[in-house]
Amino acid sequence: MDKVYPSIDAAVADIPDGASIAVGGFFTAGSPVHLLQALARQGAKNLTVICQSMGPGNEDVTTLVTQGQVKKAVCNYPFYRSATRGASSPFEKAVRSGQVELEVYPMGTFIEKLRAGAAGLAGFYTPTGVGTVVEHGKEKRSFNDRDYLLELAINPDYAFVYAWRGDRVGNLTCRKTARNYNPEMAAAGTITIAAVEELVEPGGLDPDKIHVPGIYVQRVVKVERRNYIPSIE
Amino acid sequence: MNENHRQLHGLSRELIALRIANELEDGTYVNLGIGIPTLVSNWIEGRDIVLQAEIGMLNTGPLAAHGQVDQDLINASCQPVTELPGACYFSDCESFAMIRGGYMDVAVLGALQVSEKGDLAGWNNPERGFPERIGNIGGSMDLAVGARRVIVAMEHTTRDGDFKIVKQCAYPVTALGVVKLIVTDLAVIDVTPEGLVLREVAPGLSAQEVQSVTEPKLIISPVLKEIHL
Numbered sequence: 036m037d038k039v040y041p042s043i044d045a046a047v048a049d050i051p052d053g054a055s056i057a058v059g060g061f062f063t064a065g066s067p068v069h070l071l072q073a074l075a076r077q078g079a080k081n082l083t084v085i086c087q088s089m090g091p092g093n094e095d096v097t098t099l100v101t102q103g104q105v106k107k108a109v110c111n112y113p114f115y116r117s118a119t120r121g122a123s124s125p126f127e128k129a130v131r132s133g134q135v136e137l138e139v140y141p142m143g144t145f146i147e148k149l150r151a152g153a154a155g156l157a158g159f160y161t162p163t164g165v166g167t168v169v170e171h172g173k174e175k176r177s178f179n180d181r182d183y184l185l186e187l188a189i190n191p192d193y194a195f196v197y198a199w200r201g202d203r204v205g206n207l208t209c210r211k212t213a214r215n216y217n218p219e220m221a222a223a224g225t226i227t228i229a230a231v232e233e234l235v236e237p238g239g240l241d242p243d244k245i246h247v248p249g250i251y252v253q254r255v256v257k258v259e260r261r262n263y264i265p266s267i268e
Numbered sequence: 269m270n271e272n273h274r275q276l277h278g279l280s281r282e283l284i285a286l287r288i289a290n291e292l293e294d295g296t297y298v299n300l301g302i303g304i305p306t307l308v309s310n311w312i313e314g315r316d317i318v319l320q321a322e323i324g325m326l327n328t329g330p331l332a333a334h335g336q337v338d339q340d341l342i343n344a345s346c347q348p349v350t351e352l353p354g355a356c357y358f359s360d361c362e363s364f365a366m367i368r369g370g371y372m373d374v375a376v377l378g379a380l381q382v383s384e385k386g387d388l389a390g391w392n393n394p395e396r397g398f399p400e401r402i403g404n405i406g407g408s409m410d411l412a413v414g415a416r417r418v419i420v421a422m423e424h425t426t427r428d429g430d431f432k433i434v435k436q437c438a439y440p441v442t443a444l445g446v447v448k449l450i451v452t453d454l455a456v457i458d459v460t461p462e463g464l465v466l467r468e469v470a471p472g473l474s475a476q477e478v479q480s481v482t483e484p485k486l487i488i489s490p491v492l493k494e495i496h497l
Contacts, residue, residue: 060325061324061344061360062342063339063342063346064339064341064342064346064491065324065340065494089347095441096450106282111406111407112405112406113402113404114398114404116302116404118395118396130398130402131398131399136371137402139402139403139405140405141405141406141407141409142322142360142364142405142406142407142410143363143364143365143407143409143410143414144410146359146361146364147361147364147365147469149361150361155273162368162412162413162414163368163409163410163413164409164413165413165424165443165444166387166441166443166444167409167441167442167443167444168280168400168401168440169280169405169409171401179299185377189355193291198370199340210340211325211338211341211351211357212321212323212324212325212340212341212342212343212357214357214358214360215322215324215359215360216324216359216360217317217359218302218359218361219360219361224479227368236290246359251404251474253328262339263336263339264337264339264348265339265342265343265346265347265348267345267346267491
């Protein structure tokens with residue numbers, strides 16, 4: 036069961052217009068930038084991108100926006116923190132003009148929606164967001180005298196994830212805080228594409244230190260580790 | 269606008285952070301938000317306090333010095349950090365299960381407004397003019413709801429002298445009735461079912477002066493004292 040693709044471009048070649056794609060990475064850490072760059076070359080349109088941020092620390096998502104490939108984004112921290120920086124951001128402009136639709140969820144809710152999708156659940160009740168704008172349009176229900184909101188699962192067509200090491204059958208080991216959203220997004224994607232810095236043969240990873248079991252990963256591609264200084268400015 | 273405003277001088281941001289560090293108990297798990305809360309980490313070195321980073325880490329150490337930067341090791345503000353002995357990593361999903369599950373003893377958060385009922389508004393400044401229900405929520409709502417004790421660290425008023433401690437939040441709220449303690453440059457205030465209790469004032473200030481920059485009526489603690497650092 037060899038899941039290795041010969042190139043990044045081959046791994047994203049079949050993504051159709053209208054696909055939904057969960058993209059791992061917390062700002063700069065563990066972001067599958069090579070796959071985003073390949074998607075920009077591939078050109079699929081009307082995409083729904085499910086990603087923490089649309090620009091800060093993740094400028095490669097911005098290319099998809101400037102090329103008009105994104106119809107909708109689902110985020111928890113979409114914008115630059117600085118108003119001045121945000122004002123010049125293509126994504127913020129596209130949201131303000133109505134060109135891109137945006138849904139925002141609290142961070143814990145955002146990733147739990149993907150976990151629920153991965154785990155065969157329709158949704159879950161969370162206390163987060165009660166009494167805030169997040170309540171809008173959602174069922175509110177009381178359990179043991181505490182209010183909760185019903186949040187529904189997200190089942191993306193694709194997931195782009197990043198790992199430090201991966202084997203040919205799709206097992207992945209992440210490194211430090213570059214793990215972040217990658218495991219749950221990998222599990223949630225119908226087709227999950229993993230970019231790995233180091234590709235090893237089956238048996239090359241310690242089975243006790245695997246963060247993403249290979250069953251969740253359909254495609255593996257080897258990429259070069261980029262070196263950068265983390266920043267969201 | 270607070271018409272009676274005059275410039276009151278109190279603690280620097282660093283000293284607000286120190287006052288909060290003194291409030292934290294040993295043996296606790298703590299999450300620090302962006303802004304003044306982050307500065308609290310400068311005052312707890314060597315203490316038995318474990319910092320959680322919501323990106324998925326416990327025992328987060330100080331900011332990484334130049335040359336010590338590991339691009340795979342950042343905090344929730346995308347700053348390169350270090351790990352302390354006993355550190356562990358986990359996914360963001362588990363991190364928030366931990367937060368909502370009530371395992372954080374304390375969350376120290378910044379705020380734009382806090383109400384006398386302990387409502388917190390911090391995620392969306394309407395001046396930014398985003399479309400309705402849109403903005404950078406990040407981890408703030410989960411932390412505000414999940415932490416056992418929420419401490420707010422902020423300047424007492426806006427730069428223009430407007431109230432930030434208000435009867436009712438005008439800005440979009442992060443969570444309702446969650447704030448237990450407010451520490452500002454001018455005062456330390458407990459949020460209680462009876463109302464806001466002024467516990468400490470910055471050196472040289474009177475309770476009346478703090479009241480003049482606070483919209484709701486303050487209950488003056490019988491043991492009111494100056495902030496001791």
